[in-house]
Amino acid sequence: MAIITPSRRVRRTPFTEGVEAAGVTSYTVYNRMLLAAQIGSFVEDYHHLKRHVQMWDVAVERQISIKGADAEKLMKLISPRDMSKMQDDQCFYLPVIGADGGMLNDPVTMKISPDHYWVSLADSDFMLYLLGVADALSLDVEISEADIAPLAIQGPKSDDLMAKIFGDDIRALTFFRHGIYSFEGRQMHISRSGYSKQGGFEIYVEGTEYAMPLWNRMLAEGESLNIRIGCPNLIERVEGGLLSYGNDMRRENTPFEAGLGKFVTSAENYLGKAALMARPAQQMIRPVAISGDIPVCDRAWPVYADGRKVGQITSAIFSPDFNINVSIGMVADSHWDAGTKLEVETQDGMRDAEIQTQFWI
C-alpha cells in the first residue's frame, strides 16, 4: 500500500490536526478532502463504536448551501422525494438522479428556512449538477459551499456526551430532526443522524475557528465516557447496510436498484422522472454472506450462479461479531431471494456466498 501525497487540491479539514494528533494511519479521499479510514486498530475501533462514544471528522460531507427565492423550486426539480411536506427542522435522505434516472448522489438535506437548504454530500460534486441546472434556467438562487465542517458524535453514549456540552435539551432531539444549540456563545445546527447504526449526532460547525475548540472540549468532556477519535467504520457500515455512493451504487444505478424506492415519492415533474419510472429494478442491493478468507474489496467482485454472472459485490469485510464476511452486493432479480447460493470472484479466487434475509444490524 502506498502513502498519500499532501497537496492543497486534496484538502485538509478544520479538524485534520486533531485527527493527526489521534494517530491516523490511513486516509481515504472523499469529495477531494482527507477522510480518516483508520486510527489505531480497526477491530478495536469497531467494538468501541458499539459500546462507547466516538468523534468523527466528517467535514468531507461539505455542506452545500442553496439559498434564494428559487431554492424550493430547484430542490423540487432535482428531488424524487416529496419535499412539499418537509418541515423546517427536518432532515431528508435524498437519492438524486439525472435525466436518465441514474443516481448522482445520495445526500442528506436539511431545510434551514423556506428559502434555504443545506445539502450534506456523498462522494460526488453534486454541487456542479445543481449549478448546471440553476445556471441553465437562470434560477434566482445562490449555490455555494458554506464554511461548515460537520462533526459526528456516534455510539450509545452520544447523548451523554452531547448533554455535557449542549445541555440536556439535546436528548429530546428525535431522529433526522435538527435544532440550534449553543457552544460557548456560538449557535450551531445539530441533527440526530450519522453514518452508523449506533445512534448519534452531527454538529454543523459554522466557522473554521470554532472547529478545534469544540473538538478539544469534546475530548476533555468525553474522557470519563471513554471517548475515542474514530471514523466511519467499514465493518459496522456493511453490517448495517449503509450504502456508500461510488462503492455500492453509481450513476448506472437507479434508486430502485439501490433499494431506495421508498424515497421516490414526489408528485412533481422532477428531472429524470420519466426515465426513472420506465426503469423498474431488475437487480437490487442485497446483503450477502461470503465464506472463507477474503482480500480487501478494492474493486467490484463479479457474482456468479451456475457459471453465469448475476451481480457484483462492492463492499465486503470480515465481521467479528457475526463471524462471517459481511458484504453489500447488487444481484439480478433471478437470484436475489434470501437463501440463494452464489459464487464470488475475488482477486484471490472464488468464494462461496449466500443472499441473506436482511442486513446484520
Place this chain on the structure above:
Amino acid sequence: MAIITPSRRVRRTPFTEGVEAAGVTSYTVYNRMLLAAQIGSFVEDYHHLKRHVQMWDVAVERQISIKGADAEKLMKLISPRDMSKMQDDQCFYLPVIGADGGMLNDPVTMKISPDHYWVSLADSDFMLYLLGVADALSLDVEISEADIAPLAIQGPKSDDLMAKIFGDDIRALTFFRHGIYSFEGRQMHISRSGYSKQGGFEIYVEGTEYAMPLWNRMLAEGESLNIRIGCPNLIERVEGGLLSYGNDMRRENTPFEAGLGKFVTSAENYLGKAALMARPAQQMIRPVAISGDIPVCDRAWPVYADGRKVGQITSAIFSPDFNINVSIGMVADSHWDAGTKLEVETQDGMRDAEIQTQFWI
C-alpha cells in the same frame, strides 16, 4: 504521512497494475481515481523527464463523451472560448465557468466529429455540470464517461518511442492536434499534448483490454530509449507554470485571474459571460521565487507585503535546475509586478519571496 486505503470508490485505473509493478510509493487521488505521485526518487524522475522518455498513467483525466445533435450547442453554451472555428482534428484548452464567472474546470476538449466531443477533465466532476445544463434544457445529447484511459508519453525522446509503435507518421502530428493511429489492429486517437513542458503525446486507449498490452509494449520498445514509468512531476510542472485546478485556481477565481484571458474569445452568449465580463482581474497567477527551506505546500500560504495580505502561494517546491524554490501564486494587482518583494507564510514560518518575470521553462 498516512497510507491510502483501497476501496472501489477511489478507483484503480486500467494501468494501475503497471504502476504498482514499477514500484509506486505515493498516490494522490484525482477525479476519484488513483494517480501516482511518486515512483522512485522524485528528483531522479525530474531529471529523467527532461532527458529521456516517460510513460504516465493519466487515466484520471476520465474522458467525458458528449454526443448528439445538440453537442455543439452545449459546448458553445459552456465555453468562454470561440468554438466556431475548431477543426475536427483540434484540441482546445478550455477554461470553463459557472454563471458567476468562476472557474469550474480547465479541461482539454477534442472535437471528434461535428456532433461529438471528448473532454479530458481536470480535478472536478465537471460532467455533472454538463448533465445539469443538458437535463434542465432537455438537450438532445448523450453525456457519459467513455471507457477511455489516456496514457501519456512525455519527454524529448517521445517521438522516437511513438514512431516505433505507431510508425513514423506520428512525428508529423503538430501541437494540440489529434489523429487516429493503429496499435495491433486497434484504432486509437492520439494527440500531441500532455502535462509537461518536455513535449509528448497522449494516447486515448479505448477499451480497457488494450491498456496493459500497450503499456507492456511501450516498456519493451522503450528499453533502448531508457524509458521510465513516471507521473506528472511537481517540480517540472511548477517550473513550467502548468496550473493545477483545485490547487492554483478554483471556483472563486475567474479565467482572467488564472492568467487565461487569451482563451476568453467566444462571441456566443455562453453561461457566465455577463458576470465574467464584469470581473476584471484584480489579482493574477504569478511565478514567485521563495528563499530558504520550505515544507510541503499542502495548504494555501498567505503572501504579505508591508504586513498586509496581498495573495497566496498554492504550489511550491525546490527546483534543482534553478536552485530556488519555484512556486505559483495568486497576487493582487498592487503587488504583481516582476521584482516585487514579498513574504510568504508557510506552516514552518515566514520566507522571503519575489515575483518573477516569467515561469522558469
